[in-house]
Amino acid sequence: QKEVEQNSGPLSVPEGAIASLNCTYSDRGSQSFFWYRQYSGKSPELIMFIYSNGDKEDGRFTAQLNKASQYVSLLIRDSQPSDSATYLCALRSGSARQLTFGSGTQLTVLP
Amino acid sequence: DVKVTQSSRYLVKRTGEKVFLECVQDMDHENMFWYRQDPGLGLRLIYFSYDVKMKEKGDIPEGYSVSREKKERFSLILESASTNQTSMYLCASTRSTDNYGYTFGSGTRLTVV
Numbered sequence: 027q028k029e030v031e032q033n034s035g036p037l038s039v040p041e042g043a044i045a046s047l048n049c050t051y052s053d054r055g056s057q058s059f060f061w062y063r064q065y066s067g068k069s070p071e072l073i074m075f076i077y078s079n080g081d082k083e084d085g086r087f088t089a090q091l092n093k094a095s096q097y098v099s100l101l102i103r104d105s106q107p108s109d110s111a112t113y114l115c116a117l118r119s120g121s122a123r124q125l126t127f128g129s130g131t132q133l134t135v136l137p
Numbered sequence: 138d139v140k141v142t143q144s145s146r147y148l149v150k151r152t153g154e155k156v157f158l159e160c161v162q163d164m165d166h167e168n169m170f171w172y173r174q175d176p177g178l179g180l181r182l183i184y185f186s187y188d189v190k191m192k193e194k195g196d197i198p199e200g201y202s203v204s205r206e207k208k209e210r211f212s213l214i215l216e217s218a219s220t221n222q223t224s225m226y227l228c229a230s231t232r233s234t235d236n237y238g239y240t241f242g243s244g245t246r247l248t249v250v
Binding site for chain 1: 168170172177178179180182185187195227231233236237238239240241242243244
């Protein structure tokens with residue numbers, strides 16, 4: 027079993043809809059969770075991080091964390107074609123310095 | 138603007154060559170990382186360093202080595218390049234005292250022929 031699981035997609039949503047991206051993990055010692063966006067041919071860029079159970083909102087983005095169920099999700103409201111990218115879930119376990127990444131979910135927002 | 142700079146955007150090397158990939162950051166970060174990214178496999182950690190001259194193996198260190206002689210520079214070395222090392226290589230850095238994730242370089246697309 028992979029440490030970080032993401033549905034590879036592709037996930038397609040119409041413009042203006044809510045896109046929901048999900049990530050599950052196996053290590054209960056995981057402390058910090060990150061969502062990165064990666065456009066084709068570009069490097070990942072951080073869009074959200076979350077440490078505590080519950081929701082964290084930043085503009086059109088909401089990260090949700092449920093440590094008991096070992097999942098973290100990213101909601102994108104009012105999706106735009108410019109949101110079309112691969113979204114990577116990552117986590118840090120305990121005092122580790124490194125992040126462990128999922129394989130990413132490809133999102134396409136249709137105009 | 139803070140930066141992680143990778144020396145080459147595209148690189149083509151021959152099988153058996155020794156290859157150096159360079160990464161420089163200007164943020165005074167203690168931690169630096171090398172990942173490779175392949176379709177369907179995501180980002181896999183090769184090596185990381187948490188201080189000058191210090192290094193730790195990641196998940197896939199075989200066939201690679203690293204060097205960190207100065208805090209701002211972290212080099213990845215392919216001792217004898219092979220075709221299965223054709224990949225996108227990403228360097229990243231972060232400060233030890235924060236927990237805000239990585240800053241990534243722009244990546245090096247390496248092709249070994």
